[in-house]
Amino acid sequence: MNKHERELFELVLGCQITVRIIPKNTTDGLGLEQQLQELACPACGLCVAVKSNEKWLLLEDVLTSSSKHGWLPATSCADKVVHYVLSQILYNMFEIQDVEMQEVFYDLPDPADAVNILWLQGKAIGFYTVKLKDSVNEATSERYAMDTLDTAYIQPSHRRCGHGLAMVQEFVSSRIGKEVGFSAPISSAMRGVLEQFLRDNPAWRESMWEVSGTGGDGNRKLLWLSLSAKRKLQDHNSCNTAGKRSRLEEGRPECSSTSLSP
Structure with missing residues (x-):
């Protein structure tokens, strides 16, 4: 996710969006090649996207x-x-x-x-x-x-x-x-x-x-x-x-x- 897209999320949501890396030992059962990452606000916990296998996806896209x-x-x-x-x-x-x-x-x-x-x-x-x-x-x-x-x-x-x-x-x-x-x-x-x-x-x-x-x-x-x-x-x-x-x-x-x- 590029800088412009992140800034757009922050503007719309009013949150300071940051990348959160999920410890790999908590997701071993998922069988992922890379660690799972979340684009989320550390203050309120709101998450807008996840990164899996080097690709960022909005939550709605993951569930579709x-x-x-x-x-x-x-x-x-x-x-x-x-x-x-x-x-x-x-x-x-x-x-x-x-x-x-x-x-x-x-x-x-x-x-x-x-x-x-x-x-x-x-x-x-x-x-x-x-x-x-x-x-x-x-x-x-x-x-x-x-x-x-x-x-x-x-x-x-x-x-x-x-x-x-x-x-x-x-x-x-x-x-x-x-x-x-x-x-x-x-x-x-x-x-x-x-x-x-x-x-x-x-x-x-x-x-x-x-x-x-x-x-x-x-x-x-x-x-x-x-x-x-x-x-x-x-x-x-x-x-x-x-x-x-x-x-x-x-x-x-x-x-x-x-x-x-x-």
């Missing part, structure tokens, strides 16, 4: 491919850069993590992870990554007990359009008859998607697990039972809250929780 549509595996270096932009740039710039909703920042996938990108009319709008069965957790040297969906993301402008359910269906479609996992913590939004999927597909209720670590014995819970238990707790708490509000509105003293029928 007129020939792609649907959930596709990320197999090329260009695909891996797409995932990087979605998970490490756009998400961090525009999303606010809600701890109570079990939302967290995304780690970059390990080299052995499977990465899938959702393309909609030539635009990359989401992704999910999978820890494959028997792959090694580098932190513990343990092997994953089953294929485990580790991270997932859909851009805010495309949520509530059925893409979450389509993602789960795409993930399990090639794993019929096998056990599959979903890494904890599972966000509240993802729990809602999984609950809807299991309501519509009861055959999967004994094969889908909430996984901690690598999902070995003692580190997994049957997802349908976990979701059902959480739903019952939420319903119980909602009933208690409604009951307390009603008693307060009627001017009667509150009863202790032990006086309520189950």
